[in-house]
Amino acid sequence: MNSSFLLSTTTFIYALATIFYIGSFAFKKQILAKVGFIVLVIGFLDNSAGIILRWIESYQMGYGHAPFSNMYESLVFFSWTVAVLYIFVELKYKESIIGVFASPLIFLAIAYASFDPSISNKISPLIPALKSNWLIAHVITCFLGYAGFAVAFGFSIMYFIKPQNPESGSIFAKLPSWELIDELTYQMVVFGFLFLTIGIITGAVWANSAWGTYWSWDPKETWSLITWFVYAIFMHLRMMKGWSGKNLAWISIIGFIAVLFTYFGVNYLLSGLHSYA
Amino acid sequence: MKKNKTIPEHIWQFFCSARLAVYTLVLLALTSIIGTVVLQNGSEEDYIRFYGYGWTNLIKTFNFDDMYHSWWFLGLIVILCINIVVCSIERLSTTWKIIFPKKTTFNADRFRKLKNLETFALNKPLSQLALESETVLSKSVGPVIKEETGTSVILYAEKGRWTRLGVYVVHTSLLLLFLGALIGSIFGFKANLNLDEGQTSDTASLLTTRNPVQLDFSIRCNEFEVKFYDTGAPEEFRSNLTLIEDGKDILTTDIRVNQPLRYKGINIFQSSYGSAPPDQVSLEIIAGQDNATMVRTVKIGEEIQLPDEKTLFKLEGFLPHFDFSGHDLGPTFIGRILEIDGKSLQIGLPLKFPTFDKMRKGSYTFVIKAADQKHYTGLHITKDPGIWYVYAGFMLMIIGCWITFFMAHESYFIEIQSLGEKASNLSISGTSNRNSQGLKLKIRKLCHTLKG
Numbered sequence: 250m251n252s253s254f255l256l257s258t259t260t261f262i263y264a265l266a267t268i269f270y271i272g273s274f275a276f277k278k279q280i281l282a283k284v285g286f287i288v289l290v291i292g293f294l295d296n297s298a299g300i301i302l303r304w305i306e307s308y309q310m311g312y313g314h315a316p317f318s319n320m321y322e323s324l325v326f327f328s329w330t331v332a333v334l335y336i337f338v339e340l341k342y343k344e345s346i347i348g349v350f351a352s353p354l355i356f357l358a359i360a361y362a363s364f365d366p367s368i369s370n371k372i373s374p375l376i377p378a379l380k381s382n383w384l385i386a387h388v389i390t391c392f393l394g395y396a397g398f399a400v401a402f403g404f405s406i407m408y409f410i411k412p413q414n415p416e417s418g419s420i421f422a423k424l425p426s427w428e429l430i431d432e433l434t435y436q437m438v439v440f441g442f443l444f445l446t447i448g449i450i451t452g453a454v455w456a457n458s459a460w461g462t463y464w465s466w467d468p469k470e471t472w473s474l475i476t477w478f479v480y481a482i483f484m485h486l487r488m489m490k491g492w493s494g495k496n497l498a499w500i501s502i503i504g505f506i507a508v509l510f511t512y513f514g515v516n517y518l519l520s521g522l523h524s525y526a
Numbered sequence: 527m528k529k530n531k532t533i534p535e536h537i538w539q540f541f542c543s544a545r546l547a548v549y550t551l552v553l554l555a556l557t558s559i560i561g562t563v564v565l566q567n568g569s570e571e572d573y574i575r576f577y578g579y580g581w582t583n584l585i586k587t588f589n590f591d592d593m594y595h596s597w598w599f600l601g602l603i604v605i606l607c608i609n610i611v612v613c614s615i616e617r618l619s620t621t622w623k624i625i626f627p628k629k630t631t632f633n634a635d636r637f638r639k640l641k642n643l644e645t646f647a648l649n650k651p652l653s654q655l656a657l658e659s660e661t662v663l664s665k666s667v668g669p670v671i672k673e674e675t676g677t678s679v680i681l682y683a684e685k686g687r688w689t690r691l692g693v694y695v696v697h698t699s700l701l702l703l704f705l706g707a708l709i710g711s712i713f714g715f716k717a718n719l720n721l722d723e724g725q726t727s728d729t730a731s732l733l734t735t736r737n738p739v740q741l742d743f744s745i746r747c748n749e750f751e752v753k754f755y756d757t758g759a760p761e762e763f764r765s766n767l768t769l770i771e772d773g774k775d776i777l778t779t780d781i782r783v784n785q786p787l788r789y790k791g792i793n794i795f796q797s798s799y800g801s802a803p804p805d806q807v808s809l810e811i812i813a814g815q816d817n818a819t820m821v822r823t824v825k826i827g828e829e830i831q832l833p834d835e836k837t838l839f840k841l842e843g844f845l846p847h848f849d850f851s852g853h854d855l856g857p858t859f860i861g862r863i864l865e866i867d868g869k870s871l872q873i874g875l876p877l878k879f880p881t882f883d884k885m886r887k888g889s890y891t892f893v894i895k896a897a898d899q900k901h902y903t904g905l906h907i908t909k910d911p912g913i914w915y916v917y918a919g920f921m922l923m924i925i926g927c928w929i930t931f932f933m934a935h936e937s938y939f940i941e942i943q944s945l946g947e948k949a950s951n952l953s954i955s956g957t958s959n960r961n962s963q964g965l966k967l968k969i970r971k972l973c974h975t976l977k978g
Contacts, residue, residue, distance in 0.1 A: 378783050436963070442931070450923065459786075475559065478554055478555035
């Protein structure tokens with residue numbers, strides 16, 4: 250048994266959870282969502298075990314670093330953060346149907362890590378720039394931020410498929426009220442914003458201790474700042490201008506596109522200090 | 527609203543709108559993209575090569591080549607700062623009155639009409655239930671205000687009034703960040719210093735202008751080492767440095783990429799490395815006639831007698847790149863053979879091809895046996911007196927975000943009406959300046975506790 254095995258089984262368990270959630274939505278069967286949640290929790294435990302085992306394996310190989318150093322590891326961790334956040338939300342708000350909009354993201358990230366042939370799952374040693382205790386703090390906070398925005402994005406989608414007052418027979422009737430969607434989206438954005446802020450700050454402090462400058466307008470930094478601006482706009486529109494509903498959901502979607510570009514686009518399209526992850 | 531506003535009033539109005547903040551943020555977000563797409567701080571030729579003349583002119587006109595330091599980008603940041611200051615001044619007086627009221631009051635009718643109002647009856651007399659509710663409320667919320675009439679009791683408690691200040695903390699933190707960046711760019715510097723192993727210097731060259739900057743102390747590089755993993759990836763860059771002040775060695779230490787050296791407000795970072803030009807080479811000299819060989823170590827600038835005692839060989843220098851009929855042969859020693867009759871011939875001895883000189887088929891052949899390949903270390907030297915403002919800004923921003931997003935000013939209202947000697951009716955509702963869903967959950971929890 251090794252971490253690669255655990256993480257590939259995780260992919261399939263998440264796929265199963267997603268199928269249950271979608272089935273629950275499509276066939277209006279609450280029980281399927283309940284099963285989906287249990288499967289999701291099992292996947293999450295498997296995911297956690299995989300990450301921990303990979304960490305241990307890196308020590309056995311003599312490299313000894315946290316599993317946050319390349320695209321594969323970051324995607325696996327991204328799935329983990331979205332999963333932990335979603336599980337928390339479902340437990341707190343007792344709305345299982347919203348899993349339809351979160352579980353596909355959890356599955357897609359880890360599936361991308363597992364199936365894209367250009368993403369290597371080899372454990373490789375750390376380059377000197379990454380050898381710092383800030384690595385763990387920086388990566389965890391950034392990814393919690395990304396996870397918050399991802400779940401917010403999933404919830405925002407609900408505005409566009411659920412009519413404001415659906416007939417009771419429609420499959421959309423089971424979806425939470427607009428009021429609750431608004432609240433959930435906002436809570437997720439707030440969570441993401443706080444952690445993105447801390448992520449940018451830990452990155453800046455780290456950069457200052459590694460390179461002597463806390464901000465160098467590297468494309469990754471700039472794009473994370475652009476993302477931060479978009480969600481700052483979201484906050485101001487909601488709190489100061491009273492925006493809500495679909496209009497605000499658009500901002501959340503634009504914000505998540507900025508997140509995706511910060512995460513993937515910068516790595517593949519632009520070059521810079523972050524080209525390793 | 528006055529109809530005829532003066533110009534300063536117009537300007538004030540302009541800067542205190544939330545709309546301006548949104549527009550400025552949108553502009554900042556959109557324009558920031560430019561600098562991630564257009565090459566930054568490249569040379570004139572790079573721009574012409576990549577974008578052609580027309581675009582290069584456009585890029586130069588709008589400073590897109592150094593976008594984040596351009597007048598218009600900094601202008602946007604200045605507008606944002608003024609916006610923050612003006613908005614804060616405008617709103618703080620109102621917020622202040624809310625936060626520190628002369629007397630806490632509440633509007634009972636408002637609470638009776640709230641959506642989250644929960645009502646239930648309990649088999650307890652009014653006085654007992656009022657007492658229990660007061661205990662619960664004061665324990666989980668705060669000091670309770672009590673209003674009694676003959677048949678009913680109203681309880682009110684609130685907490686987190688001060689959290690309304692959180693948003694000002696966030697905005698102040700942004701101003702601190704900009705202030706820190708400003709102080710850093712005026713009173714600090716960023717410079718580079720390349721030191722060969724064994725070399726000492728107290729003068730770095732500024733990153734932007736290449737002008738020299740004098741330090742209060744000298745730095746000597748004793749040693750530079752680069753380690754590689756089995757995979758070939760670099761594992762560690764390490765420089766052993768000694769700081770020298772007034773001719774005395776102050777301290778000797780290693781620096782690595784994530785372990786800089788800080789001394790008297792100056793930070794020294796490991797930033798790059800390279801090969802330093804060697805100052806001597808060990809040569810095997812083969813005489814053409816009898817293949818007699820000798821090995822000599824020659825320093826740059828040194829002249830040696832060759833075995834025939836007529837010819838001299840001088841090691842003239844070292845070039846990092848040597849052009850040989852259009853090919854770059856890499857790092858190369860340059861030597862000169864001086865015949866007794868005054869004829870001389872320059873030869874190149876590339877490190878990568880030690881036996882290169884055999885091709886010349888001269889009376890002497892020079893083969894490189896060993897060249898002491900030394901390194902230089904590339905140090906990044908900075909001074910940033912603004913960093914503490916920036917760090918303070920970071921701390922405040924996290925604290926401010928936490929207060930703004932996760933704490934709230936919450937008020938709870940309980941009304942108990944007597945339904946005779948052994949029964950009462952209890953209504954509970956609440957308000958929060960933020961998380962209404964969270965409040966609903968808390969009210970349910972309070973109901974649960976009160977029902978016992």
